[in-house]
Amino acid sequence: MSILNSLGDVFGGDKQADRIVPPTGFTARLTSFTAAAMAFLTVFALALSLATGRLADRWSAELAKTSTVRISAPEAQLAAQSTAVLNILKTTPGIASARLMTEAEQHALLEPWFGSDLPLETLPIPSLIEVVEQEVGPDMEGLRLRLTAEAPGAVLDDHTRWRRPLAAAAARLRLLGMFSIVLILGATAAMITLAAQAALAANRQVIQVLRLIGARDNYIAKAFVRRFTMRATVGAFVGMLVGMLGIFALPAAAEEGAFLTGLGFRGWHWMIPLVIPPIAAFVAFWSTRFAATRSLDRMA
Amino acid sequence: MSILNSLGDVFGGDKQADRIVPPTGFTARLTSFTAAAMAFLTVFALALSLATGRLADRWSAELAKTSTVRISAPEAQLAAQSTAVLNILKTTPGIASARLMTEAEQHALLEPWFGSDLPLETLPIPSLIEVVEQEVGPDMEGLRLRLTAEAPGAVLDDHTRWRRPLAAAAARLRLLGMFSIVLILGATAAMITLAAQAALAANRQVIQVLRLIGARDNYIAKAFVRRFTMRATVGAFVGMLVGMLGIFALPAAAEEGAFLTGLGFRGWHWMIPLVIPPIAAFVAFWSTRFAATRSLDRMA
Amino acid sequence: MHPLIELKKAGFSYGGGDIFRDVDLHLTKGSFHFLTGPSGSGKTTLMKMCYQALMPDTGTIKVFGKDVRAMDRDDVAIVRRRIGVVHQDCQFLDHLSVAENILLPSQVAGRDVTQDVANLNQLLRWVSLTDHMNALPPQLSGGERQRAALARAVILSPEVVIADEPTGNLDWDMAQRLLNLLIELNKMGKTVLMATHDMNLIRASRQSVSARVLRIQGKQVHLAGADL
Amino acid sequence: MHPLIELKKAGFSYGGGDIFRDVDLHLTKGSFHFLTGPSGSGKTTLMKMCYQALMPDTGTIKVFGKDVRAMDRDDVAIVRRRIGVVHQDCQFLDHLSVAENILLPSQVAGRDVTQDVANLNQLLRWVSLTDHMNALPPQLSGGERQRAALARAVILSPEVVIADEPTGNLDWDMAQRLLNLLIELNKMGKTVLMATHDMNLIRASRQSVSARVLRIQGKQVHLAGADL
Numbered sequence A, B: 001m002s003i004l005n006s007l008g009d010v011f012g013g014d015k016q017a018d019r020i021v022p023p024t025g026f027t028a029r030l031t032s033f034t035a036a037a038m039a040f041l042t043v044f045a046l047a048l049s050l051a052t053g054r055l056a057d058r059w060s061a062e063l064a065k066t067s068t069v070r071i072s073a074p075e076a077q078l079a080a081q082s083t084a085v086l087n088i089l090k091t092t093p094g095i096a097s098a099r100l101m102t103e104a105e106q107h108a109l110l111e112p113w114f115g116s117d118l119p120l121e122t123l124p125i126p127s128l129i130e131v132v133e134q135e136v137g138p139d140m141e142g143l144r145l146r147l148t149a150e151a152p153g154a155v156l157d158d159h160t161r162w163r164r165p166l167a168a169a170a171a172r173l174r175l176l177g178m179f180s181i182v183l184i185l186g187a188t189a190a191m192i193t194l195a196a197q198a199a200l201a202a203n204r205q206v207i208q209v210l211r212l213i214g215a216r217d218n219y220i221a222k223a224f225v226r227r228f229t230m231r232a233t234v235g236a237f238v239g240m241l242v243g244m245l246g247i248f249a250l251p252a253a254a255e256e257g258a259f260l261t262g263l264g265f266r267g268w269h270w271m272i273p274l275v276i277p278p279i280a281a282f283v284a285f286w287s288t289r290f291a292a293t294r295s296l297d298r299m300a
Numbered sequence C, D: 001m002h003p004l005i006e007l008k009k010a011g012f013s014y015g016g017g018d019i020f021r022d023v024d025l026h027l028t029k030g031s032f033h034f035l036t037g038p039s040g041s042g043k044t045t046l047m048k049m050c051y052q053a054l055m056p057d058t059g060t061i062k063v064f065g066k067d068v069r070a071m072d073r074d075d076v077a078i079v080r081r082r083i084g085v086v087h088q089d090c091q092f093l094d095h096l097s098v099a100e101n102i103l104l105p106s107q108v109a110g111r112d113v114t115q116d117v118a119n120l121n122q123l124l125r126w127v128s129l130t131d132h133m134n135a136l137p138p139q140l141s142g143g144e145r146q147r148a149a150l151a152r153a154v155i156l157s158p159e160v161v162i163a164d165e166p167t168g169n170l171d172w173d174m175a176q177r178l179l180n181l182l183i184e185l186n187k188m189g190k191t192v193l194m195a196t197h198d199m200n201l202i203r204a205s206r207q208s209v210s211a212r213v214l215r216i217q218g219k220q221v222h223l224a225g226a227d228l
């Protein structure tokens, strides 16, 4: 039996055969509710995951992964030490590039403190080397030691390093979001399996009657599978809808949406939660099928 | 009936009376599993909440909420403009304090760029005023306008402001963690209620037999409530344990534990998840009691 | 002396047409009644009213002198401990052994179950279920279930025994035997109401007990005459 | 001609002692058998083996010429459509009406249910359930359930009808009536196996059908003699 056919069976439905399963019951509501609650939580986990993803990306990008080496030395040695430092940096693993800053750039750096009319030329100001690090940065301690040895006037300042763990934290949160989605999916599958098994056990008499009058196992299983898949799908759809409304209504997301803290979806990301009901249907179909086949085999 | 008595009944237990409820069944496993899964998710939500809480606290503290006003003016006007700026700041709501920086402090600020032997005295350097803001900062635009009007050489630089939304984001995440704990609790209560009702419905015959031979409703209800409360509690305990082991095993938490990104518990925070099983027991007790009373009333 | 169970002008319907109208019935202490009538005439319904599984629509029913309308569910539970009932479709707790099921009324009433064990063994012998005392109810044959149900109904020697076709699935010898058990209990002063469609059984009981035969006819309960 | 149902040296036990040992039984097309024996002797067990609810431990059973051991569950389902069964404890789908329950075998077999509706109405008249056709099974009296179960068993006029004490809860007139229905079916060529403990019913059938009476005794099935 192909999956497509099976799913077709589920949603095409045999109205007549469906009636053989008692119509209501708490297991039914339990299934719908479980699917709804899980879909709802999934929407939030998804939003969290996406928002932290955006956060991580933004922070990573902003970091630019730069450090500075400052060389303070008598005018005569300045050029020699600068060259030495640049050579060291070139051979250090983990460093993408290094270059001497121009005077204009130094000026720009000092402007916040001194305004724009500081006579830099008259000052014994140090040379500044901008270092761009690679993804995996250099071994800062080792670098510091080598610099002190070869260029005594050089001071390494990895002033942006402190921001890096933030990006790591954001990435971790994104992973956690993904992880909880997987957890939720697993828990949902387990719960629907158990609910279906509970329903089958509770309908032991129905199954016995059906078998007595010559119903095939497949006929019985299908009726249950159809019922549960429908319930899980509808439940998941409702949960997804409520979850999306909740996200939409979160006041914070709209207000500070301009910044990276909004826990909302952006643009086409609003489409992502729409995969939840089909996934729920798929999970429910296979969980129930598994449960039904197993229960029927056991009752044989 | 007092709550303590009821809970005592549940855990004291009447071994004999317990046997009247059929021992196993998928609803039972469903209840235990639901409680376990929910406890597991709660542990993670709790860890997330606490970790982001720490993050928010740390960031808030680090922000120190300061800005700087730089006054560049001819030597003669510098003192007058400084006094004017200080006066303005004193009367601006949202500002805790403002004071002129000493020369030593200015020196320290410039050291990363120029080393310690810059001859500051010989330079026409501006005055710097350190502004400490209150919790709710000042209206920065209004302040800027007033400053420009009264001290044309003053420039306001709220250079730490950009970090503030990070703290807000962390606080939001903490809130989200709390919110999901409440959600999980609600979903758990609903699921246990439904599972208990499903069990009661499936045991309709048991209930009828018991009534026929003169069992009081309370006797029947208690047996079910005991059973389900026990299952939920044990399930929640197992889920909590697995969750805590999971958190403990998260490699990242240990490695970078020194920094604020670790998703673990710290010190006595490891105790917090221990409240999950009692809360689960409490929730299960009342959900099942509600379910049992309702079901028995309906079957009357 | 007050009758233990007393129906006065009791009427009942399940929502459709009346099943009963203006029924009067007195079950006095120590009496033995057979209840007959065609299938679907209302035997089970009448018995259910006697043990408060159904409430009359009109008229009054008093059980042990108390109006059933004034009883709450706890009162009903207490009354049920004084009335042993055999349902037409005998139901048990399928996860407990036959012996445990038979002792259940004792447990539910909060008695010390051990004091009823001697009684249990004697009863099991009477209904020939000693070999099956550790079986689970689904492992019993149809007739064995009926016998177990009767044993459960009388384990606490209740003041009244109400048995709904307790011999429907039994062969003649075993049916006689159960009837004799009920007659023994009646001789000990218990009140017995037993529904049956087996006229031969009623006729056969004549020598050993002076039972009255009630017949349901035309939504009424009549005392059957000498036409048996 | 092959018998429709054939047991050869069949033995069976539920795990404890043997219920049957070396049982031979042939149900040929068009035959009518009564099955008797004391309560707990194995009537229900024997019938369950005939419709594959139980498998023999030893020996062979052939149904419609096919060895039951060679059947998978789908084969059993197909066989069940050719055998109408009345269980001792009649079970229904409690959420469907009596009429829907009686038509269930037709639906499960994938037939067009409408073509069996005429049959249904006739059957309902025969078992006097026309007034109850829209009721739910839990609203039926004990005897009404048995009648509905018999109607369900014969709705597709199966080749074999196996009825386990179908008259246990019925009064004499109604029991006669159901027996006559089975006799009618037998006259149409159907094979009937009916368990009963009511010797009077068997005796009363003598004029209208030449039935054989099987008796279970000493783990064996015997043909009862003229001692009835």
Ligand SMILES: Nc1ncnc2c1ncn2[C@@H]1O[C@H](COP(=O)(O)OP(=O)(O)OP(=O)(O)O)[C@@H](O)[C@H]1O
Pocket: C014, C019, C037, C038, C039, C040, C041, C042, C043, C044, C045, C046, C088, D132, D138, D139, D140, D141, D142, D143, D144, D169, D170
């Ligand atoms: N729960 C119910 N709802 C509606 N109608 C019912 C219900 N129970 C019984 N009836 C109807 O009431 C009538 C009397 O039922 P009752 O069970 O009392 O008959 P009875 O005399 O015990 O029959 P039997 O000998 O077949 O057991 C029947 O026609 C039955 O269909």
Ligand SMILES: Nc1ncnc2c1ncn2[C@@H]1O[C@H](COP(=O)(O)OP(=O)(O)OP(=O)(O)O)[C@@H](O)[C@H]1O
Pocket: C132, C138, C139, C140, C141, C142, C143, C144, C169, C170, D014, D019, D037, D038, D039, D040, D041, D042, D043, D044, D045, D046, D088
């Ligand atoms: N599932 C089972 N497991 C174990 N023993 C069983 C099971 N079903 C029946 N038995 C035992 O097998 C024996 C025969 O049972 P069966 O139901 O065939 O008897 P029966 O002749 O139909 O009796 P009755 O007339 O009382 O219905 C009985 O002693 C019964 O206790």
Ligand SMILES: [Mg+2]
Pocket: C043, C044, C045, C088, C164, D141, D142, D143
């Ligand atoms: Mg009845």
Ligand SMILES: [Mg+2]
Pocket: C141, C142, C143, D043, D044, D045, D088, D164
């Ligand atoms: Mg039987």
